[in-house]
Amino acid sequence: MYSTVLMKSNPSRRRFMGSVGAGAATLALRPLYSRNYLFGAPPLPGTDNFVHLNLNESPYGPSPKALKMIRDAVSLSGRYYYDLAFGGLAGELTDHHELDGDFVVTGAGCTEILKLCDDLFLGPKLQLVVAEPTYDAVIQYAVNSKAEAVKVPLTKDYRHDLAKMADAVTPQTGMVYICNPNNPTGTIVTKDEMDRFMNRIPESVTVVVDEAYSHFAGSGYESAVKYVKQGRNIVVAKTFSKAYGLAGMRVGYALSNEDLIAKMRPFTVDYAISALSAYAASAALTDSQHIERSVRLIAEQRQALYAELKKAKFEYIPSDSNFVMINVGRPVGDVIDEFYKRKILVGREFPSMPNFMRLTIGNADEMKKFFVAFREIFKV
Ligand SMILES: Cc1ncc(COP(=O)(O)O)c(C=O)c1O
Incomplete structure (x- = not known):
C-alpha cells in the first residue's frame, strides 16, 4: 500500500537529508496566539461550535x-x-x-x-x-x-x-x-x-x-x-x-x-x-486540483467580503492572501472580544496597527456567520 510512495522517491536522492524542527510545546499558550485563547484552552475546530477565522488555516482542509x-x-x-x-x-x-x-x-x-x-x-x-x-x-x-x-x-x-x-x-x-x-x-x-x-x-x-x-x-x-x-x-x-x-x-x-x-x-x-x-x-x-479549488473558493469569499465591507463603508487592505486586514475604526481588542462572545475567533491584535482586525477567509457558511456577527457588532 505504501510502495507507491516508497518507489516514487528517487534512489539517488536517498542520501541523508536530515529534517528540521522540534514542534514540541505547541499547545502551550504563547503570545503568538490569538487573544481569544486567553479565555481558556484552545477550542478544537469542529467540536466547539466556534468559527475559526483567526489562524489563516484553509477551511477546505487537506486533499482527500x-x-x-x-x-x-x-x-x-x-x-x-x-x-x-x-x-x-x-x-x-x-x-x-x-x-x-x-x-x-x-x-x-x-x-x-x-x-x-x-x-x-x-x-x-x-x-x-x-x-x-x-x-x-x-x-x-x-x-x-x-x-x-x-x-x-x-x-x-x-x-x-x-x-x-x-x-x-x-x-x-x-x-x-x-x-x-x-x-x-x-x-x-x-x-x-x-x-x-x-x-x-x-x-x-x-x-x-x-x-x-x-x-x-x-x-x-x-x-x-x-x-x-x-x-x-x-x-x-x-x-x-x-x-x-x-x-x-x-x-x-x-x-x-x-x-x-x-x-x-x-x-x-x-x-x-x-x-x-x-x-x-x-x-x-500530487493533488494540484485540490489546491486550485481551495484557492479559487477562498478568492471568491474574499471578493464577497470586500463587497460587504464596501457596503458598510469599512476600509480594508486588498489582500493577496487568505486573510484580510479590516480597519474597525477603534482599538481592535474589544472587537475581538465581541466576536468571541458570538463564537467567532478572529486574528489577534497587531500593536503597530491597533485599529485593524485580521480576518481569515472561511468557507461560505463560516463567512455567513461572520457577516451576521459583523452587522450586529457594528450596527450596519
Ligand atoms: C508568514 C508565515 N510564516 C510561517 C508561518 C508558520 O507556518 P507553519 O505552520 O508552517 O509553521 C505562518 C503561520 O501563520 C505565517 O503566517
Whole structure:
C-alpha cells in the first residue's frame, strides 16, 4: 500500500537529508496566539461550535489523497520512516520546484525553518532587518539568539518598503526577512520590486523569503525560487499549513543553494516531522486540483467580503492572501472580544496597527456567520 510512495522517491536522492524542527510545546499558550485563547484552552475546530477565522488555516482542509495517506500510514508509526524522511519528501519537493540537486531542507512547519535560519544567520551583535508589522516568530527567535531586530515600517499602502530595508542593511546585518505575501497585511512585494532589491543587496547578506501564502497571490507576484536557481544567497521558506490545509501536520521546507543547504543541515533536528506528516505532505503534492479549488473558493469569499465591507463603508487592505486586514475604526481588542462572545475567533491584535482586525477567509457558511456577527457588532 505504501510502495507507491516508497518507489516514487528517487534512489539517488536517498542520501541523508536530515529534517528540521522540534514542534514540541505547541499547545502551550504563547503570545503568538490569538487573544481569544486567553479565555481558556484552545477550542478544537469542529467540536466547539466556534468559527475559526483567526489562524489563516484553509477551511477546505487537506486533499482527500492526503487524508487517505494519513490513514494508510498509521501502521508505519512504529518506524523511523527511513525512506521518505531521508530523501523521499525532499526529493519530491526538489522535483516539484524543478530543481536538480541538494536544494531542500524539510522541517516541522515553516516555523522551524525560520528558527533554523535565525539560529544559523544571527547571533550577538548581528542584526535582522524586517518589516513592521510582519510575521513576528522570526523576530522572537532573533531575540532568543541575542540579535537585534531592525524594524522598517511598511509603506503608506501597507507594503514592504524594500528601498528602506536595503538602506537599513549594515555590515552587522546577518539576515533580511521578507514575508511575501506579508502576514498580517496580505500585501505582496512585486516581481520588479524584488528584482531591484536583489540587485542592491550585497551578496554577503542572506535574504530569507517566507512564501507561506504564495498560492493565494495574484498578478504581479513571483516566487523567489528563481533566485535559488540563480545560486543567490537566499532561502525560500514554504509550508503545507496554508493552501495545502495541513497546518496540524507540521510540514515546512526551505529551498536554497547547495552551499547554504549544507550549512543549514547540521541545525536541523532529525525525525522532527512525523511519519504521518511526511506521507501526508507527499500525497498532498500530487493533488494540484485540490489546491486550485481551495484557492479559487477562498478568492471568491474574499471578493464577497470586500463587497460587504464596501457596503458598510469599512476600509480594508486588498489582500493577496487568505486573510484580510479590516480597519474597525477603534482599538481592535474589544472587537475581538465581541466576536468571541458570538463564537467567532478572529486574528489577534497587531500593536503597530491597533485599529485593524485580521480576518481569515472561511468557507461560505463560516463567512455567513461572520457577516451576521459583523452587522450586529457594528450596527450596519
Ligand atoms: C508568514 C508565515 N510564516 C510561517 C508561518 C508558520 O507556518 P507553519 O505552520 O508552517 O509553521 C505562518 C503561520 O501563520 C505565517 O503566517
